[in-house]
Amino acid sequence: xxxDGRSPILTLRNIHKSYGPIEVLHGIDMDIHAGEVVxxxxxxxxxxxxxxxxxxxxxxxxxxxxxxxxxxYAPANPREAxxxxxxxxxxxxxxxxxxxxxxxxxxxxxxMKHGRVDRxxxxxxxxxxxxxxxxxxxxxxxxxxxxxxxxxxxxxxxALTLNAKLLILDEPTAALGxxxxxxxxxxxxxxxxxxxxxxxxxxxxEEIKQIADRIVVMRDGHKVQEFDTADLPVRTIVEAxxxxxxxxxxxxxxxxxxxxxxxxxxxxxxxxxxxxxxxSVRKGExxxxxxxxxxxxxxxxxxxxxxxxxxxxxVRLNGRDITPNSPRDAIRNGIVLVPEDRKLQGVILDHSIAxxxxxxxxxxxxxxxxxxxxxxxxxxxxxIRKFGVKGTGRQKASEMSGGNQQKVVIAKWLARNPRVVLxxxxxxxxxxxxxxxxxxxxxxxxxxxxxxxxxxxDLEEVLGVSNRILVxxxxxxxxxxxxxxxxxxxxxxxxxx
Amino acid sequence: MxxxxxxxxxxSRLLEMVSIRGATGPLIGLLLLCVFLSIATDSFLSFRNFxxxxxxxxxxxxxxxxxxxxxxxxxxxxxxxxVLALSMMVLGYLNxxxxxxxxxxxxxxxxxxxxxxxxxxxxxxxxxIPAFIATLAMMSIARGVANMITNGSQIIGFxxxxxxxxxxxxxxxLTMTVAVMLIVFTVATLYLRYREGGRSLYAIGGNPExxxxxxxxxxxxxxxxxxxxxxxxxxxxxxxxxxxxAVQPSSGVAYELDAIAAVVIGGTSLSGGTGGxxxxxxxxxxxxxxxxGLNLIGVSPFLQAVIIGSVIVLAVAxxxxxxxx
Numbered sequence: 010x011x012x013d014g015r016s017p018i019l020t021l022r023n024i025h026k027s028y029g030p031i032e033v034l035h036g037i038d039m040d041i042h043a044g045e046v047v048x049x050x051x052x053x054x055x056x057x058x059x060x061x062x063x064x065x066x067x068x069x070x071x072x073x074x075x076x077x078x079x080x081x082y083a084p085a086n087p088r089e090a091x092x093x094x095x096x097x098x099x100x101x102x103x104x105x106x107x108x109x110x111x112x113x114x115x116x117x118x119x120x121m122k123h124g125r126v127d128r129x130x131x132x133x134x135x136x137x138x139x140x141x142x143x144x145x146x147x148x149x150x151x152x153x154x155x156x157x158x159x160x161x162x163x164x165x166x167x168a169l170t171l172n173a174k175l176l177i178l179d180e181p182t183a184a185l186g187x188x189x190x191x192x193x194x195x196x197x198x199x200x201x202x203x204x205x206x207x208x209x210x211x212x213x214x215e216e217i218k219q220i221a222d223r224i225v226v227m228r229d230g231h232k233v234q235e236f237d238t239a240d241l242p243v244r245t246i247v248e249a250x251x252x253x254x255x256x257x258x259x260x261x262x263x264x265x266x267x268x269x270x271x272x273x274x275x276x277x278x279x280x281x282x283x284x285x286x287x288x289s290v291r292k293g294e295x296x297x298x299x300x301x302x303x304x305x306x307x308x309x310x311x312x313x314x315x316x317x318x319x320x321x322x323x324v325r326l327n328g329r330d331i332t333p334n335s336p337r338d339a340i341r342n343g344i345v346l347v348p349e350d351r352k353l354q355g356v357i358l359d360h361s362i363a364x365x366x367x368x369x370x371x372x373x374x375x376x377x378x379x380x381x382x383x384x385x386x387x388x389x390x391x392x393i394r395k396f397g398v399k400g401t402g403r404q405k406a407s408e409m410s411g412g413n414q415q416k417v418v419i420a421k422w423l424a425r426n427p428r429v430v431l432x433x434x435x436x437x438x439x440x441x442x443x444x445x446x447x448x449x450x451x452x453x454x455x456x457x458x459x460x461x462x463x464x465x466x467d468l469e470e471v472l473g474v475s476n477r478i479l480v481x482x483x484x485x486x487x488x489x490x491x492x493x494x495x496x497x498x499x500x501x502x503x504x505x506x
Numbered sequence: 507m508x509x510x511x512x513x514x515x516x517x518s519r520l521l522e523m524v525s526i527r528g529a530t531g532p533l534i535g536l537l538l539l540c541v542f543l544s545i546a547t548d549s550f551l552s553f554r555n556f557x558x559x560x561x562x563x564x565x566x567x568x569x570x571x572x573x574x575x576x577x578x579x580x581x582x583x584x585x586x587x588x589v590l591a592l593s594m595m596v597l598g599y600l601n602x603x604x605x606x607x608x609x610x611x612x613x614x615x616x617x618x619x620x621x622x623x624x625x626x627x628x629x630x631x632x633x634x635i636p637a638f639i640a641t642l643a644m645m646s647i648a649r650g651v652a653n654m655i656t657n658g659s660q661i662i663g664f665x666x667x668x669x670x671x672x673x674x675x676x677x678x679x680l681t682m683t684v685a686v687m688l689i690v691f692t693v694a695t696l697y698l699r700y701r702e703g704g705r706s707l708y709a710i711g712g713n714p715e716x717x718x719x720x721x722x723x724x725x726x727x728x729x730x731x732x733x734x735x736x737x738x739x740x741x742x743x744x745x746x747x748x749x750x751x752a753v754q755p756s757s758g759v760a761y762e763l764d765a766i767a768a769v770v771i772g773g774t775s776l777s778g779g780t781g782g783x784x785x786x787x788x789x790x791x792x793x794x795x796x797x798x799g800l801n802l803i804g805v806s807p808f809l810q811a812v813i814i815g816s817v818i819v820l821a822v823a824x825x826x827x828x829x830x831x
Contacts, residue, residue, distance in 0.1 A: 316719055340721040354719055357712030359779055368709045369720040371702040380700045421720070 017042045018206050019064070019082070019095075019175055024073035026059055033059055034230045036073070041175065043204040046197060048211065048221035048239065050250055052440035055227040057210050058100075061177045064208070065097035066090030078174075096173035098164045100180045100210075100438065104152045111135035111148035114167045138166040141199075143192045157184040158302040165193065169200075176200065177208045182216060183438050186302030186466050187501065194220055212440060214243045215469060226250055251442050259445075259473035260452045262492070265294035269327075270460040271344075271429050273313060276322035282308040283484045286322070290429070290460040295451060297475030298464045300504050304481040306464045307349050310431040313462075314346035315339035326428065340369070343428035347418050347435060349464075355418040356406040363389035363402030366421040373424055392420040397446060412443025419450055430454055433464045448474055468497050480504050529773045529785030531824050535817075536792050543799035550799055557679055561672070561749075563794035564687045565590075567787070568742040569761060570768040571694045572735030574786045577769050578698075579710045579731055580778025581637040585626060585644035586739040587761035591652040591754075593619045593740035598661030598753035608668060616740045622648050623736025627729030641732075645762070652755040660754035669751040683745045690738065694783045707731065711778025767814070768793055771821040792817065 017040035026034040034056050041047050049057050062068040064075070066084030075082040077093055084090040087097070104113050111132045112119075120130045135148035142162050152160060161184050168176055182190045197207060197220055211217060217224065221239040225232060226249040234249045269289045276286040283305035290296045298306045311317045313324055315333030323332045326342055333339035336346070348354035356365050366389045367374050374384040389402030396416040400409055406417065415435060422430065432451065436444045451474060454461050465471040471478060478490045480503035487503040544551040569586050576583045593615040601611035622644055629640035671682035698704035709717040710724055718724045739758075747753045772789030774781025793814060800810045 314719075335723070336719050337721040337723055346719060348719055353713070354715050357709060357716050357779065360708065360712050364705070364708070367705065368717065368722065371705070375702055378702050380702065380705055382700075 016079075018078050020076045021060075021064070022074050022076075024060070024063060024075070025071045026056075026063065026068065027071045032071075032230065034063075034070075037227075037232050039225060039232065041206045041208060043174070043206050044201050045222040046201060046207045046209050046220055048209045048217045048224045049227065050210075050214075050217065050224060050246065051227035052250055052442050055250075055440075056230040057227055058179065059230075060227070061097060061179060061208060061210065064090070064175075065095055065177055067097070091171060091173075094172070094174035095177070096168040096171045096175070097177040098168050098179060098181060100183065104160055104163060106153035107151065109149050109151055110139070110146065110155075110163055113152055113163060114138060114148070114170055134170060135166070138170050139163070141169060142166055142196055156303060158186065158189050161185060162189065162193070165196070169196070173205065175206045175208070177210070179210045180212065180438060181209075182211060182213060184302070186300075186304075187468070187504070188301055190216065212438065212444075213467065214246055214441075217246070218243070247441050250440075259448055262295070262474075262476060263293065263452070263456060265455070265476055266292035266458070268292045271313075271462075272325040272328075274323055274325070276309070276312065276324075277320045278305070278308055278312060278484075279318060279320040281484060283312075283481065283486075286479075286481075286486045288479050288486070288489060290462060292460060293455045293458050294476045295455050295461045295463060295474055297471040297478040298462060298481065299466075299468065299471045299478050299500050300481035302466065303483070304504065305484040306481055307433055309481070310346060310433050310462060310464055311348075313339070313429075314344055314431055316346060316348075340425070343425070345422040345425070345427045345430055347415075347422070347430065347432045349433040349437070351411065351414050351418060351437075356414055358407035359405060361403055361405055362393065362398075362400065362409070362417055365406055365417060366392055366402070369421045370424050388424070392424065393417075395423075396420050396450060410440070410443070412439040412447070415439055415443070415447060416450070419447070423454075427459060429460045429462070431462045431464075434466065435463060436465070436467070436470060468500060472496065472500070529782070529788050531828060532772055532785060532788045532792060532821055535821065535824075536788055536795065539792065539795055539799070543795065543802070547799065547802045549802050553679075555798065555802075557675065557684075559791075559794050559798050560684045560687075561681060562798060563790050564683045564749075565742045565746045566761070566764050566768060566793065567687045567790045568690050568745065569739050569765040570772075570786050570790050571690055571783055572738035573762075573765040573769045574694070574772075574774055574781065574783050575698075575707060575731045576637075576735045577711075577766070577774050577776060578707045578778055578781060579728060580714070581630070581728070581731070582641065582766070582776075583626070583732065583735045584638065584641040584762050585622065585648055586735060586765055587758035588645045588648035588652065589619050589622050589736045589739040590743040590746065590758035590761060591756070592622060592648040593743035594747045594753035594757055595652040595655040595661070595755050597744055597747055598664075599655050601665075602661050602663045603656075608665065612744055615744055616737055619736045619740025619743070620733050623733035624729060626736070627732035630732065631725040631728050649755070656755065658755055660752055662752040664747070664751055668748050672745070672749040683748060686741070686745060690741070691783065691787055698783055703727070708779055711780075713779075764793065767818050771818060773821075773825055789821075792821075 019041040021037055021039040024034055024037040025032060037060060051057050059068060063070045066087045066089055082093065084093065105116065114135045115131050119126045121127060122130065132148045139146065139148060142165060144159065144162050146159065161181060165181065181193060185193065200207065209221060218239050224236040224239055224246065226234040228250065268291060270292050272289040274287050277284045286309060300306050308317060312319045315336045315338050323330050325331065331342045333342065333344065352358060363385050367385045370388065374380055374388050386402050393402060398413045398416045400413060406414055435447055439447065451461055451463065463471065463474055472495055476492055478495045478500060480487050480490065480500055482504050490499055549555060573583060573586065596618040597611050597615040600606045600614045601608055626640050626644045629635045630637050673681065675681055698707065706717065706722045706727055709720065709722055710727060714724050746757060768789035769786050770776060771792055772781065772785030774785055796814060796817065797810060800813065
């Protein structure tokens with residue numbers, strides 16, 4: 010293995026971290042060598058983020074020692090870690106929307122000339138950084154309005170210009186499509202060959218198998234297992250993560266009814282993000298939508314849910330034209346959306362779970378428009394129990410894990426007995442354990458006769474969960490595949506067509 | 507067993523009705539302030555002075571309720587002082603100059619205010635002008651129109667009963683103006699806490715996109731909130747006219763700042779989504795008690811301004827620190 014006979018650049022010994030009386034990390038030991046990719050795996054709440062925050066100086070450990078390139082290492086803040094050569098790319102994007110790409114890359118360390126910011130130097134260096142990632146955009150462009158994927162790549166470009174010797178990537182591909190992921194991996198390979206050590210956090214296990222040299226699995230603040238190779242069956246990894254053996258990830262699919270529920274015809278967006286899309290979904294069918302980032306999938310489902318305007322086309326529900334012009338309109342007709350960005354579109358983080366659920370169910374918790382607080386609570390508790398959400402209705406949404414937040418977003422719609430449920434990236438950033446329970450919810454919906462549409466960038470997911478798959482490329486519909494003709498090759502062919 | 511459970515439910519519901527949620531800190535501050543003033547002066551702690559304070563806070567109290575709605579949805583309304591003046595001048599013009607009955611004059615004043623609020627609301631929603639700018643413009647426009655009505659001069663000569671409504675204490679304690687304020691407080695509290703529309707304001711302030719995707723009509727609600735704020739300012743103007751027995755277009759200058767201060771002291775977050783009318787009432791009382799008490803001690807108005815400024819900082823700092831721990 011890569012670790013044989015070489016001394017590590019970073020060693021962690023017996024790292025503990027407590028918040029008040031609660032210990033969240035229990036004595037972690039870890040070594041990272043130059044030029045290797047160590048995948049750090051575990052469910053949400055396992056302690057991966059805390060550990061990487063300790064390495065990057067964002068959080069101070071309660072006990073334990075770290076050694077960096079042979080010397081004792083105890084960064085008091087992220088600045089010290091960056092100066093030492095440790096860069097971290099956070100899962101949440103930390104870019105300044107009103108500055109240009111170049112300014113974002115060099116903020117806090119602008120290249121100076123004659124006492125002024127040397128814009129030309131800054132922009133040319135930013136341009137080189139972007140080029141290395143195969144990103145063909147001008148560094149003078151403002152970050153606002155860029156796609157999530159481009160923003161993610163800019164974060165990575167930023168870290169690359171720091172000349173870091175150790176990079177921590179927290180879910181770098183969560184927002185990336187297949188092509189962008191490939192580019193990123195090429196960069197990671199290149200960094201490896203330059204001797205950069207990489208800690209890679211991801212929930213996409215297929216990726217881990219491609220990119221990682223070693224795997225460290227954490228659970229409940231312990232390091233539970235270390236594999237010296239990434240060439241393992243996914244099942245083995247998952248079982249180490251959840252601490253029990255997993256059933257099949259995707260439940261078996263039922264055969265949908267013949268009856269058509271939803272018909273989308275000649276659907277086009279005003280900005281051309283998608284054009285002339287036609288499909289129909291049957292009762293009890295799970296209809297996947299696959300494609301690369303920027304193919305127009307999110308825009309398509311948002312328009313079906315009335316969240317964005319359309320230029321032309323119609324949505325028919327059980328044969329009746331109900332083309333919605335607002336989310337309110339769509340909801341009234343039984344079309345509901347579980348949006349892509351949970352934290353910005355799905356829940357209000359500062360408000361309690363019960364309130365979040367009540368916002369879309371005022372009729373159920375009110376009598377003649379008067380909200381009954383005990384009904385709000387009962388209603389929330391009922392929904393929460395039904396979906397196995399850990400927590401109570403009184404908790405703030407921000408105190409829950411991503412998986413539980415997502416269940417809340419789904420739960421808040423289901424009391425309305427929707428006829429069409431649109432789920433946009435339903436398992437993004439969600440750990441494996443919670444993921445399979447979301448698949449179960451999706452299947453339960455279909456079994457109840459709901460027409461379910463699932464948009465996903467995770468090929469394995471979209472193949473595993475769908476009866477049929479619509480593939481889009483650059484705003485066009487390139488094909489609809491039946492389950493038995495759909496596989497990663499046929500989908501990718503259409504997605505890049 | 508069942509009895510206890512029922513009892514608990516009843517008790518918790520009662521507790522919830524009077525609960526002040528985020529406003530405990532300001533309430534403690536208010537009580538400490540009252541204790542201090544009771545000891546420092548012999549005239550503060552009396553029923554009569556308490557009634558005086560209520561009289562003094564009517565205008566601010568009603569405006570602050572409207573401001574609470576606006577700030578809850580993450581907006582701001584700088585035009586309330588000018589809208590108050592506009593309402594007063596329309597009232598004076600219709601009643602005194604045009605000789606119309608008071609009922610029509612009051613309706614006209616409130617209607618003029620509503621129009622001002624609707625314009626602000628439409629500028630913010632349909633034209634996407636930031637609330638700060640739209641209401642800053644409305645602040646100037648409403649003030650200008652108020653001045654145009656009489657070319658800047660005041661109007662006197664309201665019927666005698668109108669002024670009496672602010673002076674006679676029915677049942678020994680309740681003037682008409684204070685009664686109106688108490689009704690506004692009650693209706694606003696119940697609305698925010700128990701009506702769909704009221705809860706929607708929290709959703710919009712928490713995150714407008716989540717609210718929209720949840721099926722709430724964000725644009726319409728936003729316009730209505732600015733209309734409500736303006737109508738309440740207009741109502742405050744009517745009450746101020748009754749108290750002064752005269753109207754002048756320079757009334758209400760800088761009242762918007764007092765209203766914002768009361769809302770913020772009461773624990774409503776300027777970023778929207780958290781807070782409520784009960785906190786605002788406490789905030790209004792803090793400002794009212796402070797002014798009243800400082801006058802009784804004989805503190806100069808200039809120093810009073812410094813003290814009120816410090817209280818704003820203190821209130822917000824305490825909340826922030828409490829939230830962080």
